[in-house]
Amino acid sequence: MNIILLGPPGAGKGTQAARLEADRGMIQLSTGDMLRAAVAAGTPVGLKAKAVMEAGELVSDAIVPALIGERLDAIGSAGAIFDGFPRTRAQAEALDLLLSERGRKLDRVIELEVDEDALVERITGRFSCAVCGAPYHDRFKRPAVDGTCDVCGSHEFKRRPDDNEETVRTRLAEYRAKTAPILPYYEERGLVSRVDGMAPVDEVAEAIEATLDSGH
Numbered sequence: 001m002n003i004i005l006l007g008p009p010g011a012g013k014g015t016q017a018a019r020l021e022a023d024r025g026m027i028q029l030s031t032g033d034m035l036r037a038a039v040a041a042g043t044p045v046g047l048k049a050k051a052v053m054e055a056g057e058l059v060s061d062a063i064v065p066a067l068i069g070e071r072l073d074a075i076g077s078a079g080a081i082f083d084g085f086p087r088t089r090a091q092a093e094a095l096d097l098l099l100s101e102r103g104r105k106l107d108r109v110i111e112l113e114v115d116e117d118a119l120v121e122r123i124t125g126r127f128s129c130a131v132c133g134a135p136y137h138d139r140f141k142r143p144a145v146d147g148t149c150d151v152c153g154s155h156e157f158k159r160r161p162d163d164n165e166e167t168v169r170t171r172l173a174e175y176r177a178k179t180a181p182i183l184p185y186y187e188e189r190g191l192v193s194r195v196d197g198m199a200p201v202d203e204v205a206e207a208i209e210a211t212l213d214s215g216h
């Protein structure tokens, strides 16, 4: 099975992709990870991508499909979870071709839907222990004793600088802009399923499994 997993940053895409990898032996093909790996390894495609990124430009429609083709050839018969690709209609068409050339097809596009205000609260409330990294949340998971880490007793906590409302809203807007060109392409073919990304992690995973098993 080959699927595209869509969802804004913070929707839990990474967690769900990891579950699918563990439960179904699928492999996540994250464009960002693949690009970094190819650049680090200095492959021909990686060198091309590096030059483009250093010029401050977006990696082109030609480079990313080449990377994905390489990766698809490497994963054998395992199902693929596409993450971060396609982002344009041209890339969506390129993906169809990449898959059909390998006797594969796209089975499902799963979008993790979020309530944007709730997501902003979820993300901006998170913080972690500066010593052991234990995760906390202003509203959902405060330390048992205020200002003291439950795990290691440290009094130092930290927040990621990009976990602020303005940044999160910008990322959400970017996500909408990125998916807008491709969702209709897949909707026309009846491939899109929507899952409530705000539900607890296990429920989201079950909903995704049900979608994959039933094919809608």
Ligand SMILES: [Zn+2]
Pocket: 129, 130, 131, 132, 133, 134, 149, 150, 151, 152, 153, 154
């Ligand atoms: Zn700690």
